[in-house]
Structures are given as C-alpha cells and as structure tokens.
Amino acid sequence: xKKIAILTxxxxxxxxxxxxxxxxxxxxxxxxxxxxxxxxxxxxLDEQMYNMDMRSVADIIQRGGTILRTARCPEFVTKEGxxxxxxxxxxxxxxxxxxIGGDGSFMGxxxxxxxGIPTIGIPGTxxxxxxxxxxxxxxxxxxxxxLDAINKIRDTMxxxxxxxxIEVMGRHCGDLALYTGVGGGAEIIIVPxxxxxxxxxxxxMRDSKKRGKMSGIILLAEGAGHAHxxxxxxxxxxxxxxxxxxxxxxxxxxxxxxxxxxxGTNMGVYAVKLLEQGIGNRIVGIRDNKFxxxxxxxxxxMKKEFxxxxxxxxxxxxxxxxxxxxx
Ligand code: ATP
Numbered sequence: 001x002k003k004i005a006i007l008t009x010x011x012x013x014x015x016x017x018x019x020x021x022x023x024x025x026x027x028x029x030x031x032x033x034x035x036x037x038x039x040x041x042x043x044x045l046d047e048q049m050y051n052m053d054m055r056s057v058a059d060i061i062q063r064g065g066t067i068l069r070t071a072r073c074p075e076f077v078t079k080e081g082x083x084x085x086x087x088x089x090x091x092x093x094x095x096x097x098x099x100i101g102g103d104g105s106f107m108g109x110x111x112x113x114x115x116g117i118p119t120i121g122i123p124g125t126x127x128x129x130x131x132x133x134x135x136x137x138x139x140x141x142x143x144x145x146x147l148d149a150i151n152k153i154r155d156t157m158x159x160x161x162x163x164x165x166i167e168v169m170g171r172h173c174g175d176l177a178l179y180t181g182v183g184g185g186a187e188i189i190i191v192p193x194x195x196x197x198x199x200x201x202x203x204x205m206r207d208s209k210k211r212g213k214m215s216g217i218i219l220l221a222e223g224a225g226h227a228h229x230x231x232x233x234x235x236x237x238x239x240x241x242x243x244x245x246x247x248x249x250x251x252x253x254x255x256x257x258x259x260x261x262x263x264g265t266n267m268g269v270y271a272v273k274l275l276e277q278g279i280g281n282r283i284v285g286i287r288d289n290k291f292x293x294x295x296x297x298x299x300x301x302m303k304k305e306f307x308x309x310x311x312x313x314x315x316x317x318x319x320x321x322x323x324x325x326x327x
Contacts, residue, residue, distance in 0.1 A: 001095040001118075001275050003033040005049070008066040009040035009073075009105035013124045013138025014256035016066040016100050018264030019271075021057040023098055026269045028054060030276060035094060039069045040101070041076035041108050044085045049092065061261055064141070064253045066124075070101070082111040089117050096275040098268075100124040100137070103300050106283055110296040118280020120271040121296060126252060129173035132299035133285030137267065140259040142169070142251045143180050149247055150184035150217055157243070161214035163187075163205060163234075165244040167227035168219065169251050176251070177221035178307060182314045187216035189314055192223035193306035198233050205240055211319075266291050 006023055008016050020036075027034045036056070038048040050056075060067050075081035089097065089112075096118045099109040102125040112119040123136035130136055146168055157164045170176040174191025181189035188204055190196050201218065208216055220227055227244035234242050256264070267284045270291050274282055282293040283300075 001032060001278065003035065003092075003094050004096045004098065004272070004275055005035040005037050005089065005092075005094045006052075006068070006098040007037035007040050007044065007100070008068045008070045008124065009099055009101035009108065010070065011102065011125055011127075012065045012070050012252060013126050013136070013260075014064040014141035014252075014254055015137035015260030015264040016124045017057075017060040017063050018256060018261040019100050019122050019124065019137060019268040020066070020068060021061055022265040022268030023272050024052045024057045025054060026272045030272070032272070032276075035092065036068050039071040040105070041073035041081075041085065042071040043069070044088060045073065045075055045081060047088055062255050064255055066100075076108050076111075082108070082115060086112065086115045086117055096120070096278075096280060098122060098271045098275070102127070102136075103130060106296050106300055109283075110281060110300075113281035113296070118275060118278060120274050120280060120293075121283035122267045122271055123283065123285060126176065127170050127173050128175040129171065129304060130285070130299070131302035131304035132283065132294055134287055135259075135263060137260050137263045138252075138256075139175065140263075141254055141257045142176060143183065144257050145251050145254050146176065146180040146247060147184050149245070149250075150180065150186070150219075153245060154184075154215075154217055157215045157217070160241070162241040162243055163216050163218060165218045165220050165227040165231050165234075165242065167222055167244070167246040169247070170221045170223060172223045173304065174221040174223065174306065177219045177224075178310060178314070181219040182310060182317075184217060184219070185318070186219040186314070187213075187318050188218040189311070190218065190220045190224045191306070191311070192221055194311065195224050198230070201230075202234060202237050202239070205234075209239075
C-alpha cells in the first residue's frame with residue numbers, strides 16, 4: 001500500500017493520540033503516505049482530510065482526547081453513506097484505513113473492508129466493553145482519574161462520617177466501577193452485570209456501622225443506576241448520612257497513563273503492519289499481554305465475560321461477603 005488514512009470515531013479516549021502518532025510515524029518509516037481524516041466518518045463524508053507528516057504528530061503523545069477530533073455519523077450507518085465514503089477514499093487514492101474507536105466504529109470499518117478498502121480497527125474507549133481484547137485504549141487513564149476522585153471524596157466523607165455514592169461511566173459494562181472499586185477500596189460495588197437491591201446495600205452499610213465504620217464509598221456503574229436517586233432511596237431509611245457524586249466527562253479527559261501510551265503505540269504500529277501486507281477487516285487487541293488481531297465480525301460478536309473472580313475478591317477484601325456471587 002502506498003497511501004493510508006486514519007480516523008478516530010465514537011467517544012474519545014486518552015491514548016488515541018499515542019496510537020495516531022505511532023501509526024503515522026511507522027507508516028512514514030515504511031514509505032507510506034498518511035492522510036488524517038478529521039471528525040470520524042462524518043469528516044470522511046465531508047472530505048475533511050489533510051496530509052500528516054512527522055511534525056504533525058509531534059508533542060501529542062501526552063495529550064488526552066484526539067487531535068483528529070471525533071464525531072458520530074448516522075449517515076455512515078446507511079449503505080449509501082458507506083458507498084459515498086468509499087468513493088471519496090478512492091478519489092483520494094487511499095488504499096487502506098485505520099479506525100480508532102469502539103464497536104460501532106468497528107462496524108463502519110467492516111463496511112469499508114467489504115466495499116474493497118482494507119480497514120483495521122484499534123480499540124479506543126474508556127468503557128473497556130470490547131470482549132475480544134483484555135484492555136482498550138483509555139480505560140487505564142480513566143481508572144486512574146476515578147481513583148484520584150475516590151481518594152478526594154473519601155477524605156471529606158471520613159471527616160464527616162458519611163457514605164458516598166460515586167457514579168462512574170461504562171454504559172452497560174461494569175469494568176470501570178469494578179477495577180476502581182478494587183483499587184480504591186470501595187465498601188460496595190454496584191455493576192450492571194450483578195445488580196444489588198437497595199435493601200442489600202443498606203444491610204451492608206448497617207453492617208459497616210456495627211463494625212465502627214462510619215463512612216464508606218459505594219461505587220456505582222452508570223449502567224446499574226443513578227447516584228442521586230439511589231442516595232435519595234437510601235436516605236428514606238433514615239439511618240445514614242449519604243452524599244452522591246457523578247464524575248461525568250472528567251473521566252474521559254486527562255494526560256494518558258503509561259499503559260495507554262504503551263497500548264496506543266503498539267496497536268498503532270500493529271495496524272499499519274497489517275495494512276502493509278494488504279490485510280483488512282481485522283481488529284487489533286491485547287490478550288494475556290500479547291498483541292494480536294482477529295476478524296472484525298468475530299471479535300464484535302464475542303460476549304464480554306464479567307470478571308466474577310475479581311468481583312468476589314472485592315467483596316472479601318472489603319469484608320463484605322454479601323456482595324460475593326455464589327454465597
Ligand atoms: P464508544 O464505545 O465510545 O461509544 P463507538 O465506536 O461504539 O464508540 P458509536 O457511536 O456506536 O461509537 O459509533 C461511532 C460511529 O460509527 C457512528 O456514529 C457511525 O458513524 C459508525 N457506525 C456505528 N454503527 C455502524 C454500523 N452498523 N455500520 C456502519 N457504521 C457504523
């Protein structure tokens with residue numbers, strides 16, 4: 001391949017810039033031309049493209065977000081939109097594409113591949129909701145941001161002897177809540193994969209109080225409920241002083257962690273290496289610390305398994321067997 005393009009699509013994630021930088025620099029190293037497509041598939045349909053050279057990706061590895069910007073593009077879900085995208089790529093002599101995004105973006109990558117433009121997907125989402133890869137770019141940084149928030153909220157909760165519900169992102173996936181619940185020593189973790197009823201939550205809080213613990217953190221995944229309404233429900237019991245915080249979009253931003261820069265850099269290079277061989281319709285992932293690739297459809301069809309062992313372990317170390325599955 002002589003000329004490839006790169007775009008970011010769906011929600012942004014810290015570490016996407018590391019992937020862009022690595023892909024651009026590796027492609028130039030193997031004598032390919034690289035085109036940056038701004039604003040995802042929307043930018044493709046609007047022909048928002050520019051040449052990327054070594055300097056265009058300087059000073060970005062430490063920056064959150066994506067220098068290419070991102071967007072959602074309903075038109076690209078249609079066959080007409082996809083055909084228009086392929087025509088634009090062909091008109092610009094683009095032989096292959098790299099798409100950094102989540103499962104929706106991967107469906108767009110599949111469509112491009114099927115229409116004759118080999119396309120590779122790189123997982124970029126803080127939700128870590130893609131089954132085929134152990135980690136997606138952005139998850140680790142978001143976890144660290146959440147941990148920082150937990151530490152700060154815990155300081156004030158301990159001083160006032162209060163409980164706090166912290167709602168984190170993740171959509172239908174509980175990984176952000178689970179991993180940061182473990183790392184942040186949360187007393188209770190509520191995830192969509194294993195919802196807890198309010199009675200159980202109150203029972204645990206009562207149990208904590210009996211043991212002399214007057215404060216605590218309840219980590220709630222957005223897919224399992226809403227912090228403010230859960231706090232209101234718990235308040236109705238009249239036994240607890242409780243507050244709620246929704247961390248929101250601050251979880252998406254920030255300078256990427258070492259791990260996300262490492263994932264971004266390796267996956268960016270891996271994707272170019274596939275295109276170099278004329279291979280498309282694949283997604284890059286990491287499994288047991290090894291980078292690998294698999295078919296887009298197969299990868300997207302995989303069902304993410306909830307990490308029950310980690311969840312159970314969280315219950316044990318929080319001295320909270322009540323949230324343990326299987327007991
Ligand atoms: P995130 O996990 O951050 O939400 P995502 O990639 O799953 O990322 P989506 O909004 O689902 O985000 O998809 C991003 C874009 O990918 C859509 O706006 C659309 O342009 C394209 N896309 C989504 N689904 C399809 C599909 N079935 N076929 C073609 N393109 C699609």
